[in-house]
Amino acid sequence: MYDLSSQVALITGSARGIGRRIAEALAANGAKVVIADLFEEQVQSCVDQLRSSGCDATGVTVNVTQVEAVRAAIQTANEKLGRIDILVNNAGITRDNLLLRMKDEEWRQVLATNLDGVFFVTREVLPTMLKQRHGRVINIASVVGEMGNPGQANYAASKAGLIGFTKALAREVASRDITVNAVAPGYIETEMTAKLSEKARQELQNMIPMKRIGNVDDVSSGVCFLASKEAGYITGHVLNINGGMYM
Numbered sequence: 491m492y493d494l495s496s497q498v499a500l501i502t503g504s505a506r507g508i509g510r511r512i513a514e515a516l517a518a519n520g521a522k523v524v525i526a527d528l529f530e531e532q533v534q535s536c537v538d539q540l541r542s543s544g545c546d547a548t549g550v551t552v553n554v555t556q557v558e559a560v561r562a563a564i565q566t567a568n569e570k571l572g573r574i575d576i577l578v579n580n581a582g583i584t585r586d587n588l589l590l591r592m593k594d595e596e597w598r599q600v601l602a603t604n605l606d607g608v609f610f611v612t613r614e615v616l617p618t619m620l621k622q623r624h625g626r627v628i629n630i631a632s633v634v635g636e637m638g639n640p641g642q643a644n645y646a647a648s649k650a651g652l653i654g655f656t657k658a659l660a661r662e663v664a665s666r667d668i669t670v671n672a673v674a675p676g677y678i679e680t681e682m683t684a685k686l687s688e689k690a691r692q693e694l695q696n697m698i699p700m701k702r703i704g705n706v707d708d709v710s711s712g713v714c715f716l717a718s719k720e721a722g723y724i725t726g727h728v729l730n731i732n733g734g735m736y737m
């Protein structure tokens with residue numbers, strides 16, 4: 491456990507999957523969490539469930555690809571909570587296709603969510619962190635951004651770009667006690683990977699030195715560490731959580 495009491499954490503794409511588990515774990519460590527996701531109903535149901543288990547949760551509905559919506563959502567979060575200490579840029583999508591068949595839309599949608607979205611949200615949150623002279627930015631990248639994957643040129647480009655973004659921003663804001671790190675998960679059990687056939691799952695497991703697909707707790711525990719004061723001298727780092735798939 492880490493002491494995140496009196497800290498406010500905003501997590502994008504947190505109504506389900508990895509983001510949701512990150513929000514639950516940060517809240518379990520004492521943080522007040524802001525659930526930021528696309529659809530009001532899902533955001534509200536996630537907030538209700540967190541509150542019913544005793545967590546301090548607030549919701550904002552936002553599409554991270556829309557700069558004005560991002561501005562309004564971060565303003566709302568700031569007004570409600572007065573500060574933002576931890577930003578987890580987790581919202582991300584895939585639109586897989588082999589490059590020769592990849593449609594402009596598939597390329598653009600992935601880059602818009604996974605990269606433009608991170609830029610818009612971080613640019614909006616950063617003034618608050620600079621004023622506080624404290625902050626933690628944690629970007630959810632992917633092993634695919636480090637090693638590539640056929641059929642995912644758009645996704646790999648976005649996640650490799652996110653790693654570059656992480657390192658550049660880490661250098662910009664380090665002197666203000668703001669750390670900027672990335673977490674690069676391997677294959678994680680979520681709705682996305684639940685669709686895999688048994689054969690594909692077996693093949694995947696064989697590629698992973700630890701012989702298992704990861705789970706959302708594997709990712710959230712890395713994020714909680716990077717958000718903690720114990721990780722205060724770590725910045726510009728990419729934390730691989732992949733069972734040894736890529737070293």
Ligand SMILES: NC(=O)c1ccc[n+]([C@@H]2O[C@H](COP(=O)([O-])OP(=O)(O)OC[C@H]3O[C@@H](n4cnc5c(N)ncnc54)[C@H](O)[C@@H]3O)[C@@H](O)[C@H]2O)c1
Nearest residue numbers: 503506507508527528553554580581582632675677678680
């Ligand atoms: N599942 C994996 O195996 C895996 C592996 C490596 C990295 N990741 C990364 O982890 C993150 C979460 O993945 P997941 O598996 O939980 O995905 P998911 O699809 O289960 O959840 C993604 C969440 O992001 C939200 N979202 C999507 N577009 C958005 C937008 N424009 N604005 C706001 N919210 C938006 C969705 O509504 C959803 O709640 C992603 O960045 C993904 O690339 C996942």
